[in-house]
Amino acid sequence: MAEFVDQVVLHIKAGDGGNGCASVHREKFKPLGGPDGGNGGRGGDVILEVDPNTSTLLDYHHRPHRKAGNGKQGMGSNRDGATGEDVLLKVPNGTVVKNARTGEVLIDLVGSGTRYVVAQGGFGGLGNAALASTKRKAPGFALLGEPGDEMDVVLELKTVADVALVGYPNAGKSSLIAALSAARPKIADYPFTTLVPNLGVVTAGETVFTVADVPGLIPGASQGRGLGHEFLRHVERCSTIVHVLDCATLEPGRDPLSDFEVIEGELAAYGELHDRPRLAVLNKADVPEARELAEMVRPMLEERGLRVFTISAATHEGLRELSFAVAEMVAAARAAKPVEEPTRLIIRPPQYGDVQFQVRRVDEHTFQVTGEKPERWIRQTDFSNDEAVGYLADRLERLGIEKALGEAGATEGAEVVIGPMEGGYVFDWHPTLDAAAVPGPRGSDNRIG
Template identity: 90%
Template sequence: MAEFVDRVVLYIKAGNGGNGCASVHREKFKPLGGPDGGNGGRGGDVLLEVDPNTSTLLDYHHRPHRKAANGKQGMGSNRDGATGEDILLKVPNGTVVKDAKTGEVLVDLVGAGTRYVAAQGGHGGLGNAALASAKRKAPGFALLGEEGDELEVVLELKTVADVALVGFPNAGKSSLIAALSAARPKIADYPFTTLVPNLGVVTAGETVFTVADVPGLIPGASQGRGLGHEFLRHVERCTTIVHVVDCATIEPGRDPLTDFSVIESELAAYGELDDRPRLAVLNKADVPEARELAEMVTPMLEEHGMRVFTISAATHEGLRELSFAMAEMVSAARAAKPVEEPTRLVIRPRAIGEADFQVRRVQENTYQVTGEKPERWIRQTDFTNDEAVGYLADRLERIGIEKALTEAGATDGAEVVIGSMQGGYVFDWRPTLNAEATQGPRGQDDRLM
């Protein structure tokens, strides 16, 4: 069974808002107490939060569908419906959230406690008590609650570490991270022992940094061979790359220089890693033949501008010098990092006189109306209630849609689509209707009779 998952597709659904209530207060000796319908409760949100105690997306691999609670419907006696409970999903530090359809990065979650509202709950509908006015003293309708957001996102984990250990399988990366830190990865004498990235915390003098052991790379890893393509993303956040080179390998066609060139080629093919400082570690110096080979290739690697360290993860030879060299590179990278300015919230209010909607002619006597307000009002309307439909007509006329349609050339009987052309609401426009309804029986509108 899988124990580490660093990429999942998650289906999330926020809660729907509760419907408002249409109610009239009734009490002994007070038969006409007025409207007292409460508002519907707001739907719950789906939130993502960075949890430092979470290191994998395994839970979402097993349960990829998550839904927040719906808001409750309003009730009589001015009782509002309860708000739907939010659902909080814990994710590891370094989780990138993408839109599954477009691939757009929605947010990069870094830092313990960082939160992101992935899906927002729908607003609750107003009850008839909130809809009462001087012209409509006892509304016989209430507004419907809005649906919560529903979307499909990709969660992708990119390990947050300072140093990435890269190299061929069985080069000794797991042994090195175990020798440098308190991490205890699985170690064995066969390739691909490490199947998941391991993190270790290293202290060198006053510098404390994290080291990531990336599973072994092979030729073609950047195109999907072996495990490398799945885990190369974990190198992206690291500020320093350390090549761990096996000087004791007996595989035909392999030597330290060839291994180094192959791994460099794979990093270059993956992209976006050229600016990371590097150093080379020639491992397994406790084997006499490996030590001789390390002494031979060190000058050749130094010609490439590499700092080279000969070590033995088994005997801990050279590890102190290596840890301080890594600490020096990490400190330099941290010092060169620009100071992050506090996030500023830019508020751009709507310009005075700017319309809340747009009207465009689609074809002969067919018009489309788009805008946040009219589209939201449509979703809130109960079309089985004539008075609610009349109230919608009043709202649309009040913001100037009737006038805009006339100016656009619409005539009696024109087809008007509010929202998208595929999923919007279609109406036959009747400009001769009165602008305001007269008070009549509850639930009815004299313009629609």
């Protein structure tokens, strides 16, 4: 069973808004009590929140479907429906949220307590008390609640650690993190033993830092070979990179220097990692041949401006010096880094005067109307109630859709689609519907026969 999951697809559904209530106040000796239907409750939101005590996305791997509560229907006596219950999903620091369909990055969640409403609950429908006007003093209808957002998102965890251990598979990275910290990763003598990052906490003097054992990298990792993209993203947030070089490898064509060049090439090809401070670790010095090789390549690595340490994760040789050197680099990086603040959400409301709808001529007898307002009004309308349909006609006429259809060449009986061509609301256009309604029985409209 998986213990660490760093990428999941989450299927989320916000709550639907509750329907409004069409009710008339009834009381003895008050025959004209007036409308008193309450509004429907708002649907619950699906919210992501950064929790410092959460380190994996495992829970969402097992339960990927999450749904918020629906709003309750409005009631008589001007009682509004209850708001649906929000769903709060805890995610680790450093979680990137993407739209699963388009791949667009919605937000990068950094900073404890940062919240993001990933799916917004639908608005509740207005009751007939809120719809009353001088024209309709006692509406016999109410508006329907709107559906909540529904979408699939990808949660991708980019490990937040101070130090990343990088190197070829089986270079001894897991052994090193086990020797430096209390972490106990799986260790075996075959490549790709580590398939998920292991995190360890190291204390060196007064400095405490976290180390990530990044799974082994191979040539072509920056292009995705050997799950390279899955592994390299965990290096992005680390402030210090430690190359773990295997001095005891028996694989033909490999040596510590060529391994270093290959891994550096993959880091450069992946991008955004050129400014990270680095040091090199020549591992497995407990093997006599490996120690000789380490002494040969050490000057070559130092010529490249690297601090080099010869160690043995098995015997703990050189680990104290290494841990203090890394702590020094981490402290310097922390001092130079600005204080991490929670992700700021920028809300940009639509500009005043934006076009509220568009009319498009599909063919000689078909026209399409798109726009946030008309499509929303369609969702709110109870088409089983003639008075509600008449109210919709009045709203569309005030918005200017009747006039725009006439200017686009629509004639009586033309087919009009409001919303997408597949799944939109279709009706035959009759321009006489823009005439004023004559009061009639509740729930009816004289213009609709």
